[in-house]
Amino acid sequence: MQPTIEAMTERDVEAVAKLRLAAFFEGTGRTLAEDIVGLRGLIARDGFEAAVVASLGGSPIGSCLFVRNEIDPAHELTPWLAGLVVDEGYRRRGVGTALVRAIEAHAASAGVDRLYLYTWQARPFYEALGWTAAEAFEQEGEPMLLMSRAL
Known part of the structure; x- marks a missing residue:
């Protein structure tokens, strides 16, 4: 079964926040x-x-x-792809790729021509x-890498 990729709704917020806390915070x-509150x-x-959300x-x-806006004040660039997280049990199945592509498509539809992100391990x-x-x-x-992608 393939996951669905949709805009986050209120029903998703708590579960996504738990994934984010474990991964990033x-x-x-x-x-x-x-x-x-942030979500x-x-x-x-x-x-x-x-x-x-997947x-x-x-x-x-x-x-x-x-x-x-992302990590402040490292760079005065905008906008950002941020907070990509996939539950450990579902990694390496294309979920992360689908989420990134969904954000890229949203950004392009909003008129964005370049998108930025920070990573180190996921380069x-x-x-x-x-x-x-x-x-x-x-x-x-900690080491960090600024990356970009033309849309």
């Missing part, structure tokens, strides 16, 4: 409630920013965001999807 002090903000925005049998297994994944490395730097003592 463990040990940072960020709470589930804080991430839920709800993306749902309620002006339609430019977006969140998409679901299987009605349960979220992954998510990706399209936002105006080969994004390069395989046509993203290019722009700049390596350190963020809070």
Whole structure:
């Protein structure tokens, strides 16, 4: 069974926030409630920013965001693909690729001609999807890579 990729709705928010906390925020002090507020903000925005969810049998297994601002103040660029997360049990099955492509399509439909992201470990994944490395730097003592993709 293939997952469906759709815009995030209120029913997805808590499950996606739990995936995000485990993937990105463990040990940072960020709470589930804080991430839920941030995700709800993306749902309620002006339609430019977006969140998409991969679901299987009605349960979220992954998510990706399209936002105006990302890590501050590292770069004054916009907009960003951010927060790609896929539940560990569903990785290497094309879910991440489908989520990235959905965000790229949303960005292109919004008139965006270049999209940015930050990564370090996922560089080969994004390069395989046509993203290019722009700049390596350190963020809070950790290696980070700025990548971009023309749409």
